[in-house]
Amino acid sequence: MALIELTQVTKYYEMGNQVVRALDGIDIAVGVNDYMAFIGSSGSGKSTMLNILGCLDKPTSGQYHLNGKNVETLDQNQLSEIRNLEIGFIFQSFNLLPRSTALANVMQPLIYRAVGYRERKKRALEALARVGLSDRVDHLPNQLSGGQRQRVAIARALVTKPSILLADEPTGNLDSKTTVEIMALFDELHSEGQTLIVVTHEDEIAQHCHRVVEMKDGSIANDSGPSSNQSQPEASR
Amino acid sequence: MFFALFESSRAAFVSIFAHGLRSFLTTLGIVIGVASVIAVVSVTQGMSAFIGDTFSSLGSNSLTIESYTPLEDQMKGIRARLTPSDLELIEKRADGIASITPILYANRASQVKYGSQTAFSQIFGTTYAFQDVSQSYMRAGRFIAQSDNETRRRVVVIGDKVRENLSLPENPVNEFVEIGGEWLKVVGLLEPKGDLMGFNQDDLVIMPFNTMRSIQGNQARSDIQIQLSLTEQADIETISQQLTSLLRNAHGLSGEDDDDFTIQTSEQLMETFDSIINMVTIVVGGIVSISLLVGGIGIMNIMLVSVTERTREIGICKAIGAKRHHILMQFLIEALLLSLLGGLIGLAIGYALGNLISSSIPGFPPATIPLWSIALALGFSGFVGVLFGILPAAKAANLDPIDALRYE
Numbered sequence: 001m002a003l004i005e006l007t008q009v010t011k012y013y014e015m016g017n018q019v020v021r022a023l024d025g026i027d028i029a030v031g032v033n034d035y036m037a038f039i040g041s042s043g044s045g046k047s048t049m050l051n052i053l054g055c056l057d058k059p060t061s062g063q064y065h066l067n068g069k070n071v072e073t074l075d076q077n078q079l080s081e082i083r084n085l086e087i088g089f090i091f092q093s094f095n096l097l098p099r100s101t102a103l104a105n106v107m108q109p110l111i112y113r114a115v116g117y118r119e120r121k122k123r124a125l126e127a128l129a130r131v132g133l134s135d136r137v138d139h140l141p142n143q144l145s146g147g148q149r150q151r152v153a154i155a156r157a158l159v160t161k162p163s164i165l166l167a168d169e170p171t172g173n174l175d176s177k178t179t180v181e182i183m184a185l186f187d188e189l190h191s192e193g194q195t196l197i198v199v200t201h202e203d204e205i206a207q208h209c210h211r212v213v214e215m216k217d218g219s220i221a222n223d224s225g226p227s228s229n230q231s232q233p234e235a236s237r
Numbered sequence: 238m239f240f241a242l243f244e245s246s247r248a249a250f251v252s253i254f255a256h257g258l259r260s261f262l263t264t265l266g267i268v269i270g271v272a273s274v275i276a277v278v279s280v281t282q283g284m285s286a287f288i289g290d291t292f293s294s295l296g297s298n299s300l301t302i303e304s305y306t307p308l309e310d311q312m313k314g315i316r317a318r319l320t321p322s323d324l325e326l327i328e329k330r331a332d333g334i335a336s337i338t339p340i341l342y343a344n345r346a347s348q349v350k351y352g353s354q355t356a357f358s359q360i361f362g363t364t365y366a367f368q369d370v371s372q373s374y375m376r377a378g379r380f381i382a383q384s385d386n387e388t389r390r391r392v393v394v395i396g397d398k399v400r401e402n403l404s405l406p407e408n409p410v411n412e413f414v415e416i417g418g419e420w421l422k423v424v425g426l427l428e429p430k431g432d433l434m435g436f437n438q439d440d441l442v443i444m445p446f447n448t449m450r451s452i453q454g455n456q457a458r459s460d461i462q463i464q465l466s467l468t469e470q471a472d473i474e475t476i477s478q479q480l481t482s483l484l485r486n487a488h489g490l491s492g493e494d495d496d497d498f499t500i501q502t503s504e505q506l507m508e509t510f511d512s513i514i515n516m517v518t519i520v521v522g523g524i525v526s527i528s529l530l531v532g533g534i535g536i537m538n539i540m541l542v543s544v545t546e547r548t549r550e551i552g553i554c555k556a557i558g559a560k561r562h563h564i565l566m567q568f569l570i571e572a573l574l575l576s577l578l579g580g581l582i583g584l585a586i587g588y589a590l591g592n593l594i595s596s597s598i599p600g601f602p603p604a605t606i607p608l609w610s611i612a613l614a615l616g617f618s619g620f621v622g623v624l625f626g627i628l629p630a631a632k633a634a635n636l637d638p639i640d641a642l643r644y645e
Contacts, residue, residue, distance in 0.1 A: 095553045
């Protein structure tokens with residue numbers, strides 16, 4: 001079964017008396033260990049897509065099954081739990097807690113899972129080692145470079161061992177050298193079996209991904225098809 | 238639940254100390270509120286403790302009998318009185334009495350003259366036992382002796398204030414003062430006691446009880462106060478019942494009439510004082526605790542600012558899995574900790590302030606802080622913290638994660 005299954009998902013916003021169709025009947029399935037990119041110009045609905053995939057937002061209509069669970073029926077607290085257990089977020093602006101050290105930032109999601117301090121620290125150190133930041137654990141975000149901050153954010157996303165890693169323009173604020181490093185890390189994670197979904201407008205980033213979905217005006221304009229090891233039917237319009 | 242509480246407290250601590258100055262200013266309102274409550278309570282309670290000590294030094298088994306006229310009778314011109322014959326009666330008939338001290342206040346203008354100087358003072362006659370009862374010590378000369386009383390010697394013992402007012406020499410013994418046209422020899426000067434709550438305790442003239450009676454002339458009309466101390470074995474209730482029936486008989490009161498005298502134990506007196514002081518404590522404390530309310534509003538204000546300022550952080554926490562109660566608890570505990578810290582600092586300042594006040598006013602008893610006031614101050618500031626923390630915390634917890642993440 002697919003990890004993510006969207007059936008006729010729509011998302012409408014009301015702006016004044018105008019209805020904005022951010023997502024307009026999306027059908028898509030994402031399998032385990034997919035490495036996919038959503039591309040499109042701004043306003044194409046890819047950010048809304050990410051919010052819905054990340055359970056930050058709920059669709060106006062349609063169904064979203066994540067790991068077999070119907071997200072639609074969940075309340076705010078249950079959505080928080082899903083985000084904590086199933087999803088790892090990586091943001092363009094890193095979104096680290098500014099007054100917490102790298103280590104504390106990576107430990108943070110485990111607090112909401114009621115993991116004890118020692119275990120938290122152990123897992124966080126492992127995650128930081130995984131992204132190659134073992135020597136920066138006690139630094140505050142403003143003492144780190146952009147690439148290092150994004151690594152901390154990736155470590156924070158990885159520490160919960162999520163089913164999906166969701167990255168929103170992960171290299172948007174980084175120079176080309178660090179972009180290459182971060183993408184290399186993503187490739188590595190994919191080769192280890194991690195499912196990754198990246199939202200980007202840069203073609204070089206999308207080229208790393210095995211499946212590219214282009215969005216336009218709230219619909220899927222083009223889908224390069226499921227990754228090699230998946231046999232889901234193509235969902236496009 | 239306990240885990241979440243612990244982690245929220247940890248986060249709250251980090252946040253409070255990360256903004257040291259702001260946290261301090263936020264909590265200043267609570268600090269001032271608690272400090273003033275504690276200062277007021279400690280000063281009044283110190284006074285209360287002092288009065289308690291004073292009365293217990295009188296002995297718990299002492300009684301004071303005074304005449305008592307109901308207001309209605311006073312308006313008819315009737316005045317109840319205790320007379321020297323009541324004193325004799327009690328001396329002869331009552332059991333269990335260790336010592337008996339009559340006090341007779343001068344009923345005319347209490348003028349004392351020495352040379353060309355005139356002063357007004359509290360003048361009363363009593364016996365040698367009064368020295369023990371009032372815990373008076375002599376600076377010069379001697380106190381009234383028993384024989385002074387028996388032979389109605391024209392002698393007085395004066396307080397230091399009277400000596401000063403009359404410009405008597407440093408050692409006034411053997412000088413003569415004039416009271417009501419009579420010349421009396423000064424035989425002793427009392428050790429000064431200083432002020433007690435604004436009353437000078439050294440402005441007094443003491444003469445033998447019988448001398449006072451003879452000076453006053455019309456003995457039948459005099460109204461005396463009788464202080465009794467009881468023997469160790471005597472039961473205070475039994476004795477006061479016996480005294481009541483003795484005096485009722487002597488005053489010819491039938492079953493329907495009310496007593497025209499009151500018998501007060503030192504405990505009763507103390508309770509009266511205590512209730513007055515407690516009333517003062519409650520009223521002043523109540524007024525002062527309004528500042529705690531103001532302090533609480535200050536905390537709410539800053540917490541609301543803090544929530545707005547940290548909107549993005551809240552969004553991050555929610556995105557990585559924080560539930561409503563995680564955020565709610567963190568902000569609530571932060572408000573609670575702020576006000577409790579303020580309460581603790583206020584407690585220390587209030588204690589210092591109370592001591593400062595009571596030591597800077599001469600004759601004022603030292604401040605004491607009862608445990609209940611500490612509990613009350615901390616409890617109340619904690620309550621204020623929770624009360625005024627709820628609104629900001631709820632605001633934070635209800636933030637939509639997407640909006641919060643977008644917040645700049």
